[in-house]
Amino acid sequence: MKRTPLILAVLLILTALLPGCRERIVYTGLGDWLLLTDDPDDGAVGYNAHYLYVDADFSDDALEFKVQTYAPIPDASRDVQFAVYFDTDRDATTGLSTSTPGWGAEAVPNDIGADYMMFVGSDTADGSIINENLVFAWDATLATPGWSEVGQVGSLYQATDADSVKGSVTEALLGIGTTPQIDVVAILLCDPDGEVYYDHIPDLNEGHVTIDLDNGSVVQTASQSAGVAVDGGSVRRVSLITGKRLIEEAR
Numbered sequence: 001m002k003r004t005p006l007i008l009a010v011l012l013i014l015t016a017l018l019p020g021c022r023e024r025i026v027y028t029g030l031g032d033w034l035l036l037t038d039d040p041d042d043g044a045v046g047y048n049a050h051y052l053y054v055d056a057d058f059s060d061d062a063l064e065f066k067v068q069t070y071a072p073i074p075d076a077s078r079d080v081q082f083a084v085y086f087d088t089d090r091d092a093t094t095g096l097s098t099s100t101p102g103w104g105a106e107a108v109p110n111d112i113g114a115d116y117m118m119f120v121g122s123d124t125a126d127g128s129i130i131n132e133n134l135v136f137a138w139d140a141t142l143a144t145p146g147w148s149e150v151g152q153v154g155s156l157y158q159a160t161d162a163d164s165v166k167g168s169v170t171e172a173l174l175g176i177g178t179t180p181q182i183d184v185v186a187i188l189l190c191d192p193d194g195e196v197y198y199d200h201i202p203d204l205n206e207g208h209v210t211i212d213l214d215n216g217s218v219v220q221t222a223s224q225s226a227g228v229a230v231d232g233g234s235v236r237r238v239s240l241i242t243g244k245r246l247i248e249e250a251r
Helices: 003-017 019-024
Strands: 033-038 049-055 062-075 080-087 116-120 123-125 128-130 134-139 146-152 154-157 160-170 181-190 196-201 208-212 217-221 232-234
Touching: 033 208, 033 217, 049 181, 049 196, 062 080, 062 154, 062 181, 080 160, 116 160
Parallel strands: none
Antiparallel strands: 033 049, 049 062, 062 160, 080 116, 080 181, 116 134, 123 128, 134 146, 154 160, 181 196, 181 208, 196 232, 208 217
8 A cells, every 4th residue: 555655756747747748549449530540750850750640539520630740840731741541441542652654653642542631831933832732633534533622621730849759630531431441651751941851550461450440449451562652851742732843833
């Protein structure tokens, strides 16, 4: 019995000294973050992706995502683009995939067929800021299949000198009201105005994450394909919105 106060005191001290550790635990309670995947430190910049989370509360008809980086991001609204891709029909042959013609490999989300994308940040073309904090749906009916805007990203968090970026999308926009499972991959484009680095989450050749909305669980699925080896410093800048080099868009 005499040890109880001492144990409580130690726990309180650890809680105060190590607040960051709490975000690396897989939580399952309402209002907590559920860890989707741990990404290796393979970036050309310090603020490449480390952890990808989803809000563990699936009862509010919205999905909130957070990417945590290895180092603080100087200006999250301009130094990174955080894109989360959703395969809502779990069919790799529909939506944006590695087999989509005309798309740079940097902008393709591993082994899924992405039907929707949540885009946190802003794209640039010819020096202009465009496509800022939007939700897109893949439209195969276009003359050249691509992304069509369907709404705005919610719950934005793009703080200066912080180690995370957040955004949310409603289940209604994703059309998943009756879909129990979705496959997810994210891409973090680091330092878009300087050295270009595309960081896939899960990492390249590591497949995707499946979120089960019914039971609130996640499973990381190993890739069944060779994937595309494009992570790392790049001499070209490919838009996550169009899949084309920005110098081509400016013409």
